Amino acid sequence: MRREIMDLHEMIVNQVMSNGMNEMISGSRRDGFRFRGSDVDTMFWFNDHRVIWNLKQTNMYKFGQRSLLLADPSNSPPGFTLLQLLTPPKYREINSACIRINDIFYVSSSMCRRVTYINNCPNTTEHGPCSRKHTHTNTDFDYAYCFACDFWPPSATSWINRCHSWPQRHVVHDVIRNGCHFVAIGHKLGNYRDTEWRISFSLAEKKLVCAMNHCQFLTYGLLKLFLQEAINSDCNENDKLLCSYHMKTAIFWLIQQNTMPFWRPNNLLDCFWVCFKLILKWTYEGVCPNFFIPQNNMFLGRINGGDQTSLFIKLYGLYEKGLESLLQIPSIKSTNIISLCNPTLSARMNEQIGTYEFDVELFHEVYCNGSNLCLFNAHHCIRYLDTLERLLHTPLTQFQVVMLQRHAAVIFQHAAFILHKNKNMNKLMYLTDKLSCRLLRLAAKFGCISDMLFIAMYYYKTLRYDKALAVIEMTKDKLAKPYVMYISEVDPERYSAAVEGLSWSKIMREVVAWDVTFYSSILWMNELKPEQQCSLMNKYPACNIPPFILLHMIEFLCLRYTDSVKSQTIVNNLQSNLFGTPVLVKSVKGAAIVEKFSIIANQTKERSNLLLCLTSWCFWIALNFLLIGLLEQQSVLRSGYSDIGIPLYVPLQTCRPTESTTISSLNDFQDLVHHNKRKQIHIHKRAMSSQILGICQQMTGNHQAALKSHQ
Structure with missing residues (x-):
């Protein structure tokens, strides 16, 4: 996968x-x-x-x-x-x-x-x-x-x-x-x-x-764990003589020299032990032949003299302990005890991984890779969409379909805000706004629950506070479900019962929440500008914000213009959910510095053609996803209502808050940040959450509380 x-x-x-x-x-x-x-x-x-x-x-x-x-x-x-x-x-x-x-x-x-x-x-x-x-x-x-x-x-x-x-x-x-x-x-x-x-x-x-078959792959993984947690556990970086490539070389040689019946599920510990004895033999002889070029001794100039002797003594000490040496691997110690108590010294490998455990790993891979796209301008969006369109007509595995779905959601989100940034032309202002809204609804259709917040953020940015609050309330309802999985936080039994019989595409759309990633190539909201600038200063191209924090922030910002009392309550509640010392805001994905966001074209005519081309590609990709069965058999853009049930028009009285709503909003915000009762904020995101809380507190005039949050 x-x-x-x-x-x-x-x-x-x-x-x-x-x-x-x-x-x-x-x-x-x-x-x-x-x-x-x-x-x-x-x-x-x-x-x-x-x-x-x-x-x-x-x-x-x-x-x-x-x-x-x-x-x-x-x-x-x-x-x-x-x-x-x-x-x-x-x-x-x-x-x-x-x-x-x-x-x-x-x-x-x-x-x-x-x-x-x-x-x-x-x-x-x-x-x-x-x-x-x-x-x-x-x-x-x-x-x-x-x-x-x-x-x-x-x-x-x-x-x-x-x-x-x-x-x-x-x-x-x-x-x-x-x-x-x-x-x-x-x-x-x-x-x-x-x-x-x-x-x-x-x-x-x-x-x-x-x-490799399953047994061979597990043996390879066991060798890597044994190297990391037993052989090199007490060594600093410069003193490590054996590396994981030596383990890979050993397993390659033994797979090629041993017949397939040897590599069977109930023989895992024996397979590991044979590999370990080969590494011990190589260390004694001072020769580790490269698998492709055997004349290349990978120990030459690296493991010799006193280093070779000390390494052999260490490995031989583990060899004398026999398979009990596996107990020195902390990450699988409990499993080892069960296996070593078995008289046959065999390991069970026919047990299937649970639905919850597998889905956690699947969506972690999808979101770590799917959010890591370089979308600096409309040209990049068009190139990505062109590539996605061609891939849709190639054989894809079920995991790759989910991955493409995530890619499409990220591209639609970037395209919508790029269109909004370039809507300063009167003739295109209404058109680009309408297209941006539709793209964000498509992104929510392809993505997870957290992606609905992009719609709320866009409505806030375009001064449609009541529509933004309607989306916020809908997102709250979805996130409040007991079976919703945020990263890995969820009750496994409730989750497994809720997703039974559902496809991964539908699970991602209805049951999964993830951090919201903001790449610094786009100014998503003026209020997030300090965080994006901080990420760039620390050489990170993006900042990740927990959906619960962003939800409260947008709600607070909208209520500032409708009810200042409830907005203060949101900040107070969020503040009491965060504890610990804030650190510098950094992103989990930080491999390169994002280049500055460039204007897509200098001439109005060129810009108009590019935006229309981008929009055409977006809806062509959406149509292809419909054809391959990723979505239900329904119209993508229904008249009056969006695909995810968000009304295209919300009457003003529908979401008009009471006079106490703004302070209540700020109190909820502070309570979430400081207490984090439902583990809605990951430990690595507490600093980011605290700084966003400080931004909201500063807007209310509470500079002392804002300073404390930033510190």
């Missing part, structure tokens, strides 16, 4: 953001693991540069289509190579990293790494071939810039000949067709350490992990 969602997201992003770079998540996250504290590894490569292994391969490219580099491994250790420049590079960073060796120009790995990281990854530290960025969530993001090669390395030909039973032949052909990459790091003992590049098989490893 996780891999399918990430594959789709990467496909969309790489097709839309045509800036000459492709990106791919690699490592544990790409494999499908979500271990606490694991790094997020991302590879970037220049799309118009390619590496070849011999000059005959130049015939595969049109002249001038690609900048070509020739791999020269003759003077490098196995698994490493020099990259000779054949044609002029298309980027200044690569040109500045060229050095001359024996009258031949090569691209220096160390210089290229330094130049690209300074320009593209500021405020990061060097970590091997990567640039590492540490975030407030204690997650390290590693960015590696590399070159792509469309051909399989000649030094890895022996791997093809070894593939008799695993992986299957179609997987082998697929791996060879995808080629390899070159990352900017040289061998520690190489003659040209600062110039060499390491051959990377990340694409091949991705295919091989997908080819």
Whole structure:
């Protein structure tokens, strides 16, 4: 599920953001693991540069289509190579990293790494071939810039000949067709350490992990946990000798050397133990052969001498404890006790994961990936919609359909506010406002409960306070349901009973709530401008606000113009729901600085055509979703009422608050923030919630309370 969602997201992003770079998540996250504290590894490569292994391969490219580099491994250790420049590079960073060796120009790995990281990854530290960025969530993001090669390395030909039973032949052909990459790091003992590049098989490893059966994948995960929580638990970053790639190499070798009957569900602990003994053997011998290029000893220059001896003593101590050493893995300790008490030392693997647990992981993946779109202007929206329209006509899994649904909701939301920003033309003012409202209702149709708040926010921004309050009340009713899942907070039994028989698309629309993400490329509300500016100052492109906080904020802002008494009550109640010391507002997703929001066109005519084109694409995508059965058989835009039951016209007397409503609104706000009785605010969002409360308090003139909230 996780891999399918990430594959789709990467496909969309790489097709839309045509800036000459492709990106791919690699490592544990790409494999499908979500271990606490694991790094997020991302590879970037220049799309118009390619590496070849011999000059005959130049015939595969049109002249001038690609900048070509020739791999020269003759003077490098196995698994490493020099990259000779054949044609002029298309980027200044690569040109500045060229050095001359024996009258031949090569691209220096160390210089290229330094130049690209300074320009593209500021405020990061060097970590091997990567640039590492540490975030407030204690997650390290590693960015590696590399070159792509469309051909399989000649030094890895022996791997093809070894593939008799695993992986299957179609997987082998697929791996060879995808080629390899070159990352900017040289061998520690190489003659040209600062110039060499390491051959990377990340694409091949991705295919091989997908080819694992369930037992093999669990064994791989158990090895990674054992490394993280038992072997390296008392080591700092610089003292860690074994890494997760060594675990992956061991499981690859053993899968290929052992027959399929060995990898069966009741044999999990035996599979783990065989892998551990192989790693112990490698440590004793000081040899860890690369799975694709066995001549490449990955321990050479890394684990030798005293380090090798101390590591072997540590591993042998765990070996003497036998399978009881698994008890040193805190995250699965209770499971280990049950397994180790079993005389057969087998692990049950036929138990199905519950509905609640699976849905939590599914929607977490959908929202973490689906909200991470670069939508700076209308041009980007159109490109994304064009890509989505083409993907709708391709075979999609049930998880990818939900992912596309989330992408569509985010694009519609951005498109609506972009249309509103550019409605300063009299002839288009009424049209763009009408289209923006319809797009936001479509977004609520595709998205979750929290997405209804975009409608309320738009109504507030356009001074339609009564309509905004109507949407707020409707959202309150939906969020008050006992089976509504906010991130992972919900009663599992009530949730499972409520979603029985429902599709994931309908579950997301009616039962799921999530944080509302505001990218700083758009000024969503003037009142949120300080938070968006703060996110940009801290190098984060977006801020995430809990739906309950945003709901109370919009309600307070609307009631300020209708009933100041109740608005004060909302702030007071929200204030009493937040406790703890606020910290700087940062976003969970913060990989790059968002470029400034640009005007989509200078001329009125060009702008009008672009906005109309954007709107056409939005409704064309909505129509396709209707055709593939994501929505019920009903009209998307019914006369008089919207798709989600929100009236298009609300009489003024319907939502006219009483005179005490404004103060009551502010009191509710303070109560939510300070007490958080229903766990409606995630621990990482308390600082953000407190600052928003301070904004509302400042509007009421209570500067002392506002200062306390901001502090």
